[in-house]
Structure formats: C-alpha cells, structure tokens
Amino acid sequence: MKGFYGEFGGQFVAETLIPVLDELDKSFELLKCDKDFNDKLNDLLKNYAGRPTPIYYAENMSKKYGCKVYFKREDLLHTGAHKINNSLGQALLAKKMGKKRIIAETGAGQHGVATATVAALLNLKCTVYMGSIDAKRQSMNVKRMKMLGAEVKVVDEGTKTLKDAVSAALREWVSSCNTTHYVLGSALGPYPFPKIVSHFQSVIGKESREYFENLGIMPDYIIACVGGGSNAIGVFKGFLDVESVRLVGVEAGGISDKDGEHAARMSFGKKGIFQGSLSYVLTDKSGQISNVHSVSAGLDYAGVGPEHSFLKEIKRCEYHYARDKEALDGCLELCKLEGILPALESSHAVGYFIKNASKFKDKTILINLSGRGDKDLEIILENMEGTI
Amino acid sequence: MKGFYILGGYPDMKKFEEVFKYIAEKADFVEVGLAYNDPVADGPVIAEAASKVVKSNIKIDDILKIVEAYKKSKVYIMTYANIFYQYGLKEFSQKYKNLINGVIIADLPNRMHSFFYDNGFDIPVIPFVTPESRDEDIEELKGSKADFIYFVGVRGVTGSEVNFLDTELVEKVQFVKKVTNKNVVFGFGIKTKKDTEKVMTYADGFVIGTEAVKRQTNINEFKKYIESIIR
Ligand SMILES: Cc1ncc(COP(=O)(O)O)c(C=O)c1O
Numbered sequence: 001m002k003g004f005y006g007e008f009g010g011q012f013v014a015e016t017l018i019p020v021l022d023e024l025d026k027s028f029e030l031l032k033c034d035k036d037f038n039d040k041l042n043d044l045l046k047n048y049a050g051r052p053t054p055i056y057y058a059e060n061m062s063k064k065y066g067c068k069v070y071f072k073r074e075d076l077l078h079t080g081a082h083k084i085n086n087s088l089g090q091a092l093l094a095k096k097m098g099k100k101r102i103i104a105e106t107g108a109g110q111h112g113v114a115t116a117t118v119a120a121l122l123n124l125k126c127t128v129y130m131g132s133i134d135a136k137r138q139s140m141n142v143k144r145m146k147m148l149g150a151e152v153k154v155v156d157e158g159t160k161t162l163k164d165a166v167s168a169a170l171r172e173w174v175s176s177c178n179t180t181h182y183v184l185g186s187a188l189g190p191y192p193f194p195k196i197v198s199h200f201q202s203v204i205g206k207e208s209r210e211y212f213e214n215l216g217i218m219p220d221y222i223i224a225c226v227g228g229g230s231n232a233i234g235v236f237k238g239f240l241d242v243e244s245v246r247l248v249g250v251e252a253g254g255i256s257d258k259d260g261e262h263a264a265r266m267s268f269g270k271k272g273i274f275q276g277s278l279s280y281v282l283t284d285k286s287g288q289i290s291n292v293h294s295v296s297a298g299l300d301y302a303g304v305g306p307e308h309s310f311l312k313e314i315k316r317c318e319y320h321y322a323r324d325k326e327a328l329d330g331c332l333e334l335c336k337l338e339g340i341l342p343a344l345e346s347s348h349a350v351g352y353f354i355k356n357a358s359k360f361k362d363k364t365i366l367i368n369l370s371g372r373g374d375k376d377l378e379i380i381l382e383n384m385e386g387t388i
Numbered sequence: 389m390k391g392f393y394i395l396g397g398y399p400d401m402k403k404f405e406e407v408f409k410y411i412a413e414k415a416d417f418v419e420v421g422l423a424y425n426d427p428v429a430d431g432p433v434i435a436e437a438a439s440k441v442v443k444s445n446i447k448i449d450d451i452l453k454i455v456e457a458y459k460k461s462k463v464y465i466m467t468y469a470n471i472f473y474q475y476g477l478k479e480f481s482q483k484y485k486n487l488i489n490g491v492i493i494a495d496l497p498n499r500m501h502s503f504f505y506d507n508g509f510d511i512p513v514i515p516f517v518t519p520e521s522r523d524e525d526i527e528e529l530k531g532s533k534a535d536f537i538y539f540v541g542v543r544g545v546t547g548s549e550v551n552f553l554d555t556e557l558v559e560k561v562q563f564v565k566k567v568t569n570k571n572v573v574f575g576f577g578i579k580t581k582k583d584t585e586k587v588m589t590y591a592d593g594f595v596i597g598t599e600a601v602k603r604q605t606n607i608n609e610f611k612k613y614i615e616s617i618i619r
Contacts, residue, residue, distance in 0.1 A: 001502075010500060012496060014428070015498060015516035019522055019525075157435070158439070163426065167426055171429075174428075174429075272473060272474060273473050275426065275428075278473075281470075283470060283474060286447070286471070287473065287474035287475065
C-alpha cells in the first residue's frame with residue numbers, strides 16, 4: 001500500500017487533509033529533483049546553517065573506554081540542532097508551493113526555533129504550538145521564537161507536552177491548510193511527512209558516509225537518540241546498505257519500566273495508530289495513548305516514526321533505551337572529557353554508549369550529536385545538584 | 389435522517405443510559421462516541437467531555453451493552469482508529485456487526501478504509517466528503533457499502549461557526565448526491581432548529597454533536613433541546 005513501510009505508516013488523518021497531503025507529495029517529488037530548488041537549499045545549508053558539520057574523533061573518550069568514538073557534530077549548526085536541516089527544506093518547499101504561512105509543533109523548542117528562524121529568513125508568517133509544560137521547561141526557546149517574530153501558542157490541554165502540541169497543530173492545519181504549510185518536526189505523522197523529513201535529514205548520513213569512505217573504514221556502530229526519529233533516520237540512511245554497520249536507536253527510558261514513566265516505545269509499546277500513522281506507540285489495551293516521561297522534552301513522545309518501526313521489524317536497526325539518569329551522566333561525561341555540552345536528547349545516545357562501553361571495546365562508533373545542550377542547562381543543573 | 393451524537397459513558401454510565409434510551413426513540417439515528425485521549429477532530433466541548441470519560445476507565449463493551457438494550461433507531465459508532473485497532477479489528481467486527489449499522493472514524497480517510505476491511509473489519513465505514521474533496525475522490529464513493537455519506541461542512545473542529553447556505557457548500561452536497569446516488573448527512577457546526585432547516589433544503593440529513601453533548605449532563609435539558617430540534 002502506498003505510503004507504508006512494510007505494515008507501518010499510512011495516512012490516518014481527517015479526510016480534509018488528503019488533498020493537501022497529495023499536493024504536498026506531488027510538489028515534494030517534483031522539487032526534490034529540481035536543480036534550482038536544490039541549489040538554493042544547498043546554499044542555505046552551507047552558508048546559513050553551517051553544513052557540512054564536522055565529524056570529530058573524541059580522543060579522550062576513546063582512550064577512556066578503549067574504542068574509537070566519533071561524533072557527528074549537528075550541535076554546531078545554526079540554531080543548535082539538526083532540526084534546521086528539515087525546517088529549511090520544508091520552508092523552501094512551502095514557499096515554492098505558494099504558501100504564505102507555516103506552522104509547527106515543538107517539544108524541546110529546537111524545532112520551533114529552527115522553524116521560526118527560517119520563517120524570518122524566508123519572510124513567512126509563523127505559528128509554533130508548544131505544550132505548556134515544555135514551554136515552561138524550555139522557556140529560553142520560547143523567548144527565542146518570539147524574538148524571531150513567531151507567534152507561540154501554548155497548549156494547555158491533555159499531557160501539555162509534544163503530543164498535544166502535534167494535535168493542536170494538526171487541528172489548526174485542518175482549518176487553514178489552503179494557505180498554510182505544516183512544517184512537521186520529525187520523521188513522523190501521515191505520509192508523505194516521514195519521507196520528506198527523512199529526505200531532508202539524510203544529509204547527516206550522506207556526509208558521515210563520505211567521511212568514513214575517505215578514511216577507508218566503516219563504523220561498527222552508529223548510535224543516535226530517537227524522539228520522533230528524524231536525526232536517527234537521517235544518519236542511518238547513509239548506512240542502511242552497509243550490512244556490517246550496526247544501527248542503534250536510543251529512546252528515553254525515563255525513570256522506570258512502568259507505564260507513564262518512560263517513552264521507550266520500541267521496548268514497551270505496541271503497534272497502534274497515532275497522529276497520522278501506524279507505528280509502535282505507547283497505548284493501553286482500550287486504545288488510549290499512554291502518558292510518557294523523559295527528562296528531555298524532545299524524546300518525551302508516545303509515538304515514533306513508522307520507518308523506525310519497519311527497521312526494527314526487519315531487524316536492520318536495534319532499539320534500546322537510556323534512563324534519565326544515564327543521559328544526565330552521559331551529558332556530564334561528554335562535558336568533562338571533551339568539552340562538549342550535548343542536548344539532553346543526544347545525551348541519551350551518549351549515556352547508552354557509556355553504560356554499555358564494554359560491548360563496544362575496540363570498535364569504531366559514530367554517535368550522532370543531534371544538538372547542543374545550552375537550552376537544557378537549567379534542567380541539567382536541577383537534576384545534578386551536588387555532582388557538578 | 390435526523391441524527392445526534394452523544395458521548396458513550398458521559399457524564400457517567402447511568403446518565404448515558406438515560407440519554408441513550410431517550411434519543412434512541414426520538415432520532416432516526418444515533419452516533420455514539422467512544423472517548424479517545426487524542427481527539428484531533430473534536431472541538432473543546434467534546435474533547436473535554438471525552439477526557440473525563442477516559443479518566444473514569446469506562447469499557448467499550450459496557451457502552452455497547454446499553455446500545456444493545458435500548459437500540460431502536462440506527463446506531464453508528466464514532467471514534468478514532470486506534471480504539472478499534474487495539475480492540476482488534478476482527479474481534480470488534482465479529483462481536484458487533486449485527487448490532488451497529490456503521491462506524492465513523494475521524495482519522496480514517498476514505499482511501500484507508502481498505503486497511504480496515506483488509507484486516508477483517510466487516511462493519512460499513514461511513515465515508516467523508518469535505519468542501520475540499522476532489523471530484524474523482526467523490527466518484528470513488530459510489531461503491532461504498534455504507535448507508536450514507538458524511539459531509540463535513542466545516543474546515544476545522546466540531547462546534548465552529550458555519551454559513552449553511554453558502555453556495556459552494558450547497559453545490560458540493562448536490563454534486564455528491566448526484567454522483568454517488570447516496571444519502572448525504574451534514575455534520576459539524578449545527579446548533580439550532582433554524583440551522584437544520586437550512587441544511588435540510590439540500591441534504592438528506594444532519595447530525596448534531598456539540599450541542600447535544602453539552603446537555604448530556606442534564607436529562608431534562610437534553611430532552612428539551614432534542615424536542616426543540618425535531619418537533
Ligand atoms: C537536539 C535534539 N535531538 C533530538 C531530538 C529528537 O527528535 P528526532 O528523533 O526527530 O531527532 C530533538 C527534538 O526536539 C532535539 O531537539
């Protein structure tokens with residue numbers, strides 16, 4: 001069936017959106033091969049966003065853990081995370097489609113900031129939906145979005161986090177889809193969004209592949225955190241065809257295995273239909289979406305992109321989780337050893353690596369550093385009092 | 389076809405039973421909503437009511453027991469895809485296909501109906517038409533086994549303001565009737581008797597949701613409202 005990855009994906013949305021999704025799909029398929037479009041996008045990625053991002057060999061960390069650790073430095077991008085790759089791509093797409101306004105949802109605020117930024121750059125009106133809990137814990141990003149000229153709509157419904165921000169954006173889009181493009185922030189939602197977002201993020205994998213090809217080696221492992229799954233799919237895409245490379249997605253293990261205390265959909269979720277697609281989801285038997293928890297707002301989400309569910313099912317990728325505490329420890333360790341402050345989302349990948357370091361002995365590992373941690377300082381300090 | 393949407397289990401099972409019993413006798417059809425905690429297609433009134441029902445852990449089977457006990461008119465179940473998916477598409481269908489006349493699934497667009505049918509769902513899924521629907525998509529609905537086509541008159545959620553005599557709307561509904569040869573029921577945004585009169589000049593039926601759910605907590609007000617509409 002069109003729009004599916006194996007049994008996952010699809011278009012589980014209001015009928016109203018179907019013509020819009022079709023139009024989006026058509027425009028995307030045309031533009032992704034269009035020279036002008038790609039020249040413009042590549043120019044912005046290079047000169048505005050700061051691509052290609054470096055790959056950094058972490059010597060201190062490698063020595064300590066007895067392996068070779070590399071970091072893909074998406075944290076060095078303009079606005080501080082990989083989200084800008086997708087926002088630039090989609091905003092250009094929206095512009096080409098003649099839309100005057102874009103909307104977005106945001107959890108950690110990084111996608112909101114990236115979208116507000118490109119809206120300013122491309123002269124588009126912009127509204128960002130954000131759960132009230134997230135708006136509070138990432139208040140600096142709320143201020144940034146407002147400075148950039150975006151309207152921030154704080155959503156005080158349901159779980160007051162990313163899920164409800166997505167719902168609010170979807171609701172709004174149903175009424176305004178003629179004039180507005182929804183810049184969905186991760187490889188999630190109804191087809192063609194998972195495809196579009198992973199296309200715009202695949203630049204991470206492409207650059208990484210080139211780097212290792214030039215070195216004449218391939219990494220044994222690639223580790224990335226998985227919220228909706230966009231940074232992970234972006235880096236994985238570069239290596240899907242290299243069987244020897246093991247691809248590891250790390251979800252938010254929160255504080256325990258108990259329902260409501262984590263966001264580990266691959267470990268504890270089941271197949272379900274949520275916010276546009278069939279994928280793994282944290283849901284109860286009666287079909288209600290479960291509460292989730294993570295110390296990082298960007299991983300605090302009950303669903304996951306359908307392509308990841310497919311990659312899990314065909315056993316091409318493996319999915320694990322790191323607890324809040326392990327992520328925080330990973331964050332601090334990277335600060336201390338390498339002088340890099342990672343976002344709490346990315347810290348889950350680091351935390352998973354450190355916890356399982358013995359497994360990685362003598363191996364070559366690429367960790368995708370999806371973003372930088374400036375936005376998380378308050379949370380980190382709050383949680384690590386006494387240890388810093 | 390005069391229909392009303394009420395929310396299953398709201399505000400509690402006893403009051404729901406009263407309301408259902410009453411409406412099953414009065415209306416041509418009843419839409420019974422099953423609460424979902426991510427109700428993207430619902431306006432604030434229904435969304436808030438649903439969130440209360442979710443918290444009280446009411447079982448789908450208990451709601452359908454009430455439907456079975458008092459059903460007089462046609463009954464359609466309205467909810468979201470994950471509710472049926474977690475119940476089991478085949479299981480739900482086998483259990484209830486003789487009881488209910490169809491389902492209305494807010495996040496299952498027409499092209500995805502086959503996903504339900506292919507996975508063992510045997511109850512007719514009611515198709516949607518919206519002001520944006522393309523002619524070729526409307527033509528495809530000819531083959532639907534559902535009793536009627538649900539015309540979503542509003543760009544947006546339930547409970548919004550609408551101009552029911554907007555020529556574009558009217559022409560669209562007329563086009564749907566002509567092309568599909570099916571009854572068209574107008575949903576979303578209807579509040580008053582006057583609204584229904586306007587809609588009935590071109591549609592075969594209407595369904596009222598928000599205004600009915602608002603009064604579900606008080607059976608006397610609910611009765612008074614229903615009477616004001618169908619008298
Ligand atoms: C820095 C960073 N990394 C990762 C994520 C998770 O999203 P995704 O899985 O789409 O990369 C977010 C989301 O907000 C983020 O801000």
